[in-house]
Amino acid sequence: MNLKIKFTAGISDEVGMRETVITVSSNPNDLLKCLEEQIGFPVRSKVGRSCMVLVNGRSIKKLIQEGAAIQEGDSIMVVPYLSGG
Amino acid sequence: MLKYDKELCSGCRLCEIICSFNRFQIIAPRQSFIQYVDNWPQVGFVDFCRQCKGRKCIDACPQDDALFVNEHSMVELNYATCTKCLECSEICPFGELPVNGGYPLFCDTCTGEYSCVEWCPTRALSRGDE
Amino acid sequence: MSEKRPGYGGYVLEVDLSKSDITLQPLAEELIKEYIGGKGFASKIMYDELPSGIEPLSSDNIILFANGPLTGTLAPTSARSVLSTKSPLTGIWLDSNCGGSFGPELKFAGIDLLKIKGKAKTPKYLLIEDTDISLIDAVDIWGFDTFETQRTLHQRHPGAKVACIGPSGEKLIPIACVQAEGRSYGRGGGGAVLGSKNLKAIVVKGSEGISVYDYNAFIKSCRETFGELMLSSDSNGSRPIYGTSCIYSFIQEAGVLPIQNFKGSSFPGMERINEHSLLETLYEENRSCFACPIACSKYSLVKGGKYKGVIGEGPEYENVWSFGPQCGNSNLGSILRAEYLCDYYGLDAISTGNVIGFLMECYEKKLIPGNEIGFNANFGNDDAIIKLVQMIGEKEGIGELLGKGVAQAANEIKGGSEKFAMHVKGLELPAYDPRGAVGMGLAYATSDRGACHLRAYTVSSEILDSTARLDPLTAEYKAELVKIEQDWFSILDSIGICIFANFGLNQNQLTKLLHTLTGIKEFSSLAKLLTIGEKIYNLTRLFNCREGLKRDSDTLPYRLIEEESPHISARNNTVPLDEMLNEYYFIRGWNKEGIPTSQKMNELGLKCHEFEN
Numbered sequence: 001m002n003l004k005i006k007f008t009a010g011i012s013d014e015v016g017m018r019e020t021v022i023t024v025s026s027n028p029n030d031l032l033k034c035l036e037e038q039i040g041f042p043v044r045s046k047v048g049r050s051c052m053v054l055v056n057g058r059s060i061k062k063l064i065q066e067g068a069a070i071q072e073g074d075s076i077m078v079v080p081y082l083s084g085g
Numbered sequence: 086m087l088k089y090d091k092e093l094c095s096g097c098r099l100c101e102i103i104c105s106f107n108r109f110q111i112i113a114p115r116q117s118f119i120q121y122v123d124n125w126p127q128v129g130f131v132d133f134c135r136q137c138k139g140r141k142c143i144d145a146c147p148q149d150d151a152l153f154v155n156e157h158s159m160v161e162l163n164y165a166t167c168t169k170c171l172e173c174s175e176i177c178p179f180g181e182l183p184v185n186g187g188y189p190l191f192c193d194t195c196t197g198e199y200s201c202v203e204w205c206p207t208r209a210l211s212r213g214d215e
Numbered sequence: 216m217s218e219k220r221p222g223y224g225g226y227v228l229e230v231d232l233s234k235s236d237i238t239l240q241p242l243a244e245e246l247i248k249e250y251i252g253g254k255g256f257a258s259k260i261m262y263d264e265l266p267s268g269i270e271p272l273s274s275d276n277i278i279l280f281a282n283g284p285l286t287g288t289l290a291p292t293s294a295r296s297v298l299s300t301k302s303p304l305t306g307i308w309l310d311s312n313c314g315g316s317f318g319p320e321l322k323f324a325g326i327d328l329l330k331i332k333g334k335a336k337t338p339k340y341l342l343i344e345d346t347d348i349s350l351i352d353a354v355d356i357w358g359f360d361t362f363e364t365q366r367t368l369h370q371r372h373p374g375a376k377v378a379c380i381g382p383s384g385e386k387l388i389p390i391a392c393v394q395a396e397g398r399s400y401g402r403g404g405g406g407a408v409l410g411s412k413n414l415k416a417i418v419v420k421g422s423e424g425i426s427v428y429d430y431n432a433f434i435k436s437c438r439e440t441f442g443e444l445m446l447s448s449d450s451n452g453s454r455p456i457y458g459t460s461c462i463y464s465f466i467q468e469a470g471v472l473p474i475q476n477f478k479g480s481s482f483p484g485m486e487r488i489n490e491h492s493l494l495e496t497l498y499e500e501n502r503s504c505f506a507c508p509i510a511c512s513k514y515s516l517v518k519g520g521k522y523k524g525v526i527g528e529g530p531e532y533e534n535v536w537s538f539g540p541q542c543g544n545s546n547l548g549s550i551l552r553a554e555y556l557c558d559y560y561g562l563d564a565i566s567t568g569n570v571i572g573f574l575m576e577c578y579e580k581k582l583i584p585g586n587e588i589g590f591n592a593n594f595g596n597d598d599a600i601i602k603l604v605q606m607i608g609e610k611e612g613i614g615e616l617l618g619k620g621v622a623q624a625a626n627e628i629k630g631g632s633e634k635f636a637m638h639v640k641g642l643e644l645p646a647y648d649p650r651g652a653v654g655m656g657l658a659y660a661t662s663d664r665g666a667c668h669l670r671a672y673t674v675s676s677e678i679l680d681s682t683a684r685l686d687p688l689t690a691e692y693k694a695e696l697v698k699i700e701q702d703w704f705s706i707l708d709s710i711g712i713c714i715f716a717n718f719g720l721n722q723n724q725l726t727k728l729l730h731t732l733t734g735i736k737e738f739s740s741l742a743k744l745l746t747i748g749e750k751i752y753n754l755t756r757l758f759n760c761r762e763g764l765k766r767d768s769d770t771l772p773y774r775l776i777e778e779e780s781p782h783i784s785a786r787n788n789t790v791p792l793d794e795m796l797n798e799y800y801f802i803r804g805w806n807k808e809g810i811p812t813s814q815k816m817n818e819l820g821l822k823c824h825e826f827e828n
Binding site for chain 3: 095096097098099102103105106109110111112113114115116123125126127128185204206207
């Protein structure tokens with residue numbers, strides 16, 4: 001399926017865009033790989049360290065842990081690993 | 086000489102901090118040879134001697150030997166004969182000179198070490214042409 | 216000046232305004248070793264010297280300003296100092312932190328701790344020029360806004376730094392703050408306490424130096440921490456460019472951004488507000504506090520539209536929220552204008568925006584007769600927001616009630632509004648809805664000054680943490696997380712650096728900075744520092760218990776416990792407070808009423824006779 005991916009703050013500067021559309025399967029384990037291949041951003045080495053991928057506002061690691069599937073219309077956002085404001 | 090790009094400056098005063106620390110091993114920004122002047126809410130600028138070739142300060146100095154060019158080709162103050170009139174600061178085309186205890190302070194780039202350039206996080210300060 | 220302890224100014228300045236008495240005492244060794252500085256000093260002094268039951272706006276209240284050992288040094292972000300007093304808003308413990316350059320200047324004048332007691336007969340300001348200290352007549356500047364005050368005092372005393380109150384502090388408005396060189400000791404009404412003492416400002420010029428224990432080791436430690444900060448994903452790349460609102464999109468996405476007084480899920484134009492639009496339309500320059508490479512602060516300018524020409528420092532994330540989503544408002548220009556006015560009057564922008572959002576809900580529910588306000592105060596009405604800030608600042612009309620804080624406003628408005636007065640212990644909630652990250656609910660409920668996100672900041676751990684042990688919506692492990700953070704943040708608030716440096720560095724690096732600066736053996740051990748942090752947090756707790764606080768004050772607003780979150784990501788969650796609180800008291804070594812046990816006090820070396828059982 002096609003999914004819109006949003007990038008925020010410093011991540012949007014790194015990838016050079018605020019949002020894009022990528023093609024993914026329903027398997028969340030594949031999502032990171034698809035992101036990396038289709039936009040050329042080394043997300044798998046950065047996730048959990050300098051960035052995080054949120055699926056409907058929850059960490060993608062949670063999704064994988066819960067064994068849940070990616071669905072049509074899910075909101076995906078790649079955010080910098082930030083604190084406090 | 087030391088170069089300054091005001092557009093890059095964020096007013097952090099690390100230049101002030103390291104200047105006094107490097108010279109005197111204490112942190113005493115008011116004794117530094119570079120001084121930040123704020124312009125809230127906008128960012129301000131720093132005052133320091135550019136060691137320019139114009140040297141209007143030497144011309145303006147009413148004393149014979151208070152200001153001179155030293156062996157490193159830099160303007161230096163003779164504290165013994167300076168009368169603290171600050172004519173040098175008044176005439177300086179770059180702004181005012183930092184002052185401590187009434188004496189004008191002339192940056193000497195830490196004789197080529199440029200400590201403040203090393204510590205400036207925004208690269209507003211840089212090494213100029215020698 | 217005598218031989219100074221490395222890292223410290225060396226002196227305690229005590230000012231009795233009633234007697235016009237000014238004394239300078241050396242800083243005691245035991246105080247340093249046991250309490251480090253900043254919040255640590257404040258906790259000890261306030262517990263020992265301010266008995267319970269004191270009226271916060273009476274001349275019996277004490278107000279302190281305390282620096283940390285790292286304040287005013289080469290350590291990154293070493294700008295910070297602490298104000299402490301009994302809050303006129305909450306009636307309990309207050310410590311409020313400020314960046315900028317005021318604290319460092321106090322340190323250069325040799326002062327680690329400034330204690331202010333009594334009340335001046337007529338308005339004064341305190342002038343400190345190294346050891347030359349005096350009280351100067353301030354009748355001619357009484358009534359000035361904070362900008363005019365700072366401008367005037369800067370002109371009279373070139374090179375000095377100023378901390379001052381505006382008309383709101385003078386009028387004893389409980390949410391009034393203290394402004395200092397563009398930054399604020401924001402929360403809890405410190406401005407009203409200074410106003411009640413007739414103290415308009417503190418003006419300081421310091422030319423002394425701070426010495427260092429081990430020059431080479433300290434400079435090396437500073438180099439390492441600066442380098443680390445420049446590389447960190449937190450302080451590099453996002454915060455310097457997008458400011459404190461760099462987290463805005465992620466907080467909103469996670470369902471943690473409160474909308475329309477914590478009840479809405481959206482508001483008109485909400486897509487117009489985020490860190491990108493702030494950068495594109497408002498930010499002009501990056502501003503740093505003293506010794507800071509992050510430069511999160513911004514000079515902003517509104518370039519078009521209704522608010523064209525408005526300038527200010529900010530807006531900060533908290534103020535983008537408090538005048539934006541909290542009020543259902545998407546006009547960025549009005550948000551900057553509102554923040555400017557809070558600086559102008561000297562008001563806490565979090566409390567001000569929170570209470571305005573509350574009023575808007577009351578207005579919507581017709582709990583306030585229309586003519587009592589005098590104009591339409593619906594959510595989203597930016598004109599109303601600006602007018603209300605002015606009315607609060609001037610103590611006019613309904614602004615007088617709102618300035619007393621949301622708890623008091625609900626008490627008077629009634630009609631069930633108590634259920635959606637978003638405060639804990641009288642301090643208004645900031646920009647995080649804990650139904651989306653329940654650890655923040657425990658943090659708010661157990662914060663020593665009321666609802667605060669800066670005693671324990673669990674949001675990132677709960678939502679971004681990749682170890683998957685924590686779930687933002689459940690109670691597991693939250694008690695442990697909150698306790699650990701509160702203890703460590705007590706240290707941060709005692710040493711004088713910024714919380715943003717903490718997010719980019721590890722605890723060992725900060726310990727090394729502290730130890731190489733001071734050479735104090737006790738400060739070389741992280742474990743020892745953590746026990747000092749625990750001790751400080753227990754002492755502020757005991758201060759509150761002595762004022763009568765118990766478990767029934769460790770609460771959350773009805774809305775967060777009983778009404779489900781309106782945000783999709785938060786999955787209809789409410790905050791499981793009781794469960795977390797039980798575990799928290801147990802981990803803390805407090806009894807069922809939330810009072811530290813004798814055993815815990817002994818363990819920490821606290822001698823608080825009132826609580827021995």
